[in-house]
Amino acid sequence: MNAASEAASGAAVRVRVPATSANLGPGFDAFGLALSLYDELTVTPGGSGVTVEVDGAGAGEVALDESHLVVRAIRAGLESLGASIPGFTLRCQNRIPHGRGLGSSSAAIVGGIAAAYGLTGTPLDRDRVVALAHDLEGHPDNVAAAALGGFTIAWTEGPAGRAIRLEPVEGLAAVAYVPDTRVLTKEARGLLPSAVPHADAAANAGRSALLVAALTARPELLLTATEDRLHQDYREPAMPESLALVRKLRGIGLPAIISGAGPTVLVLTHPTRPSADPGSTTQIPGPAPDGWSRYELEIDPVGVQVWSGDAS
Structure with a gap:
């Protein structure tokens, strides 16, 4: 079964994505740390339009249509996988505070791209998620930590965002x-x-x-x-x-x-x-x-x- 037909199969996808802290002092635009505070998404394909429901951080403030950041990330992820979905329902349970330096926009982008992988039944390629999320976010530090977990070092090679994950010391x-x-x-x-x-x-x-x-x-x-x-x-x-x-x-x-x-x-x-x-x-x-x-x-x-x- 190809990606497009998988995407239209109607199976719901759930995503959990962590908050992140970037820079960590001296590591400006390079270092990131994934933290145990999570946004959760549920995406259910069906219909011909997009329905967005938001609880928690951003409720009553963010757009509830195609311009919603998670929706845009889902669309970008599907396009990169050669798939499309006419419509879906997106439910967001947001716990990461907005505009506070804890990576809320990176969580939305990484969560949306990851949802696209789930919707198509494609195994999650975390390096590719980092690269695409970097394209949408503009810098790779937070998106790297959200995609890879742990402690990450991110950089760009030409236009491409890349990252590696290192194991934090136990007890950190x-x-x-x-x-x-x-x-x-x-x-x-x-x-x-x-x-x-x-x-x-x-x-x-x-x-x-x-x-x-x-x-x-x-x-x-x-x-x-x-x-x-x-x-x-x-x-x-x-x-x-x-x-x-x-x-x-x-x-x-x-x-x-x-x-x-x-x-x-x-x-x-x-x-x-x-x-x-x-x-x-x-x-x-x-x-x-x-x-x-x-x-x-x-x-x-x-x-x-x-x-x-x-x-x-």
């Missing part, structure tokens, strides 16, 4: 502090200078290399390895409270960073790291500031997942 986890306010990626990028001092670029290159070691084998080095001179301070005008929190947490020994384009603050944790408070036995950072939400997250090990079958 994260705490996310998420403010109520949003920051658009375009706004955050617009604050970056066109050139940076050579010393800052060299420092970031060294810290990026060190961060690979810290995330995969030497978590006691996370505080030093997450130092950044390339992007976080430049973005302070768009998220002053986030940068203040990063400095406060780092001041007591916690490896805090801006997650992606912000304004979420992410703290990397590991049982072997010394506690920030000498009188405490916990490695978990404290409560969120007023008006912020706090998530204790594990590292998602597998990335996007697809199941075909009953949508109930």
Whole structure:
């Protein structure tokens, strides 16, 4: 049976895709980490139009037609597989906050492309998902982590997005502090200078290399390895409270960073790291500031997942 006929078979497809944190301090536009906070999609083919239902983050705000980002990603995925579906129903259960630096748009894109694979009965090609998602998103760091899980390093070769997955050190986890306010990626990028001092670029290159070691084998080095001179301070005008929190947490020994384009603050944790408070036995950072939400997250090990079958 070919892909087009599989796509029209009527079997529902369920997709789970993780939140992600990009940059991780010095690894600007290259590093990503998959987190245990998930959007879930159900796609049921049938009819001649598209019906979109959204619960959770974005409900009442996002488009409910062909312009919905997941729908566009499904269409792009089907086209890349040589298949098409006249109509389908898309149900989204969104838990990843929008506009907070946790990869909500990358999750939508990767989830939609993965759904296209499920709808056609095609085994999931994660490298191809990364490449196509990069084309839609414009940069590969978040989409790589959403597609591959774990800790990822992404890059471009010509126009193509590529990535590899590395195994995070056992016990690595994260705490996310998420403010109520949003920051658009375009706004955050617009604050970056066109050139940076050579010393800052060299420092970031060294810290990026060190961060690979810290995330995969030497978590006691996370505080030093997450130092950044390339992007976080430049973005302070768009998220002053986030940068203040990063400095406060780092001041007591916690490896805090801006997650992606912000304004979420992410703290990397590991049982072997010394506690920030000498009188405490916990490695978990404290409560969120007023008006912020706090998530204790594990590292998602597998990335996007697809199941075909009953949508109930």
